[in-house]
Amino acid sequence: MPHHLIRKLDRYAGLSADDKEMLQRLVCDVAWVASDHDLIDEGAALRQVGVILDGWACCYKQIEDGRRQIVAYLIPGDLCGTPPVFPSIVNYSVATLTPVRVAQIPAHALLSAMDKSPRITRAFWLDLLASFAIQREWTANVGLRTARERIAHLFCEIVTRLRAVGLTTADGCNLPLTQEDIGETVGLSTVHVNRTLQELRAAGLISLKRQQLVIPDFAALRAVAHFDSTYLCRSRLEADADPPPAAMAGSAVPA
């Protein structure tokens, strides 16, 4: 049961059996962290990279007066911290949203793995570029969409990402976010998030209760959101080396 990270990196750059073994060995320092705890504090000097094995976390920024903005979600297979430059100082914090199982890869181990395998190096580059693409999309999401579109877009993205790591149900996923979290993600007040969710429900676009998100008609939600999944298909290096990467269609991987 290699963690999602290896599968993801493999899709990015086609790892050899050796590569996978090497990566597998990196993941040794594993721990559970309770919900609602910080994994990284802004300003810390990291000498290692975290790998999320289970659970959700988020990267956020805060300004003096308490306003908070979530700038990314971390799900299983995602890195936590900024490889592979050490020591690196991060300008955001990371907090768990659920209990999280996280592994720590020490700087030197990661660097030496990258030294030994150009495929591993390439895979980490691509992973970073993929997160970057998501970040750009978030900027655009908050900057130019309406409340309804923003939330719809967020849900489309989340489901697509979770599907890629096999964490979805047939037509939805578990969504461990409060309405406040959602608001801090898309730049809306909690109250307005609530009302917008009800609109989406009323329109039959989603169902959401008890942290279970169901999207009966993904295409419909995508249309509302103006969601174009290509930015999630890793920077689509050799775009056809594997699964149907493209636009519409079924997205992502069976695995």
Added chain:
Amino acid sequence: MPHHLIRKLDRYAGLSADDKEMLQRLVCDVAWVASDHDLIDEGAALRQVGVILDGWACCYKQIEDGRRQIVAYLIPGDLCGTPPVFPSIVNYSVATLTPVRVAQIPAHALLSAMDKSPRITRAFWLDLLASFAIQREWTANVGLRTARERIAHLFCEIVTRLRAVGLTTADGCNLPLTQEDIGETVGLSTVHVNRTLQELRAAGLISLKRQQLVIPDFAALRAVAHFDSTYLCRSRLEADADPPPAAMAGSAVPA
């Protein structure tokens, strides 16, 4: 007169004379591009990286109905495209805002330079991480600040970045942006940008006419914007190798 890129990379990772020479040689395919032209079209498969030598450009995204969001500005010394993974497919477009002088570095040349020098590799990593940090900040800017704060923050960032490449005057800079550009950057209508600019002027925080931005009291503007420049200080690996890196200093390694 080595272009700004080399100076920047040098600050990131401390290049050797050889490194600099190698980089210098990369920059050969140079051309001028007129204002208001696309340098990169969304979906293109890049086999090279551009380097902005002179002028301004911007990365932007568009959705069907014509709404547009600027997600980044490129100024001299910035890369245009996503090194160093090729071919890479970008999910945004790049347009010139002024006439731009741009060099193209072919994929193989860049990769071989990175192969030969770990410092160069490291420098490119850090440059990418720096852009990423800016993108995160933009997400937060649009997500949680008011109109006045957003524009103030944008100006603080721009001046700080320009200063790092020596393109500022004593207390300001040239700003080749229309009010429409600014609006598409921070998620506001043109009209409201205009009014907010006037507010900032009335408050004595800025002066802006004929593309000349003057900030008489940077600290004051920074306070309004809740601007914290640390995210611009490259991931501040060796934080004290040069100019006052701002805030509290400390941390990190002399390397």
Added chain:
DNA sequence: TCTCCGCATTGATCTGCATCAATACCGCAA
């Protein structure tokens, strides 16, 4: 010099979303 065009500016009006303030609900622990 005049004319044109893109950009900046101004006013009037509308609305999406914030804010304030209760109230309802649910899971949990005693």
Added chain:
DNA sequence: TTGCGGTATTGATGCAGATCAATGCGGAGA
């Protein structure tokens, strides 16, 4: 079972910023 704390929901009201519609202005080209 009861009570409690965090989350969701609902209503009422206010405002930041959008939208619509002119008008002004400065620079480039004839």
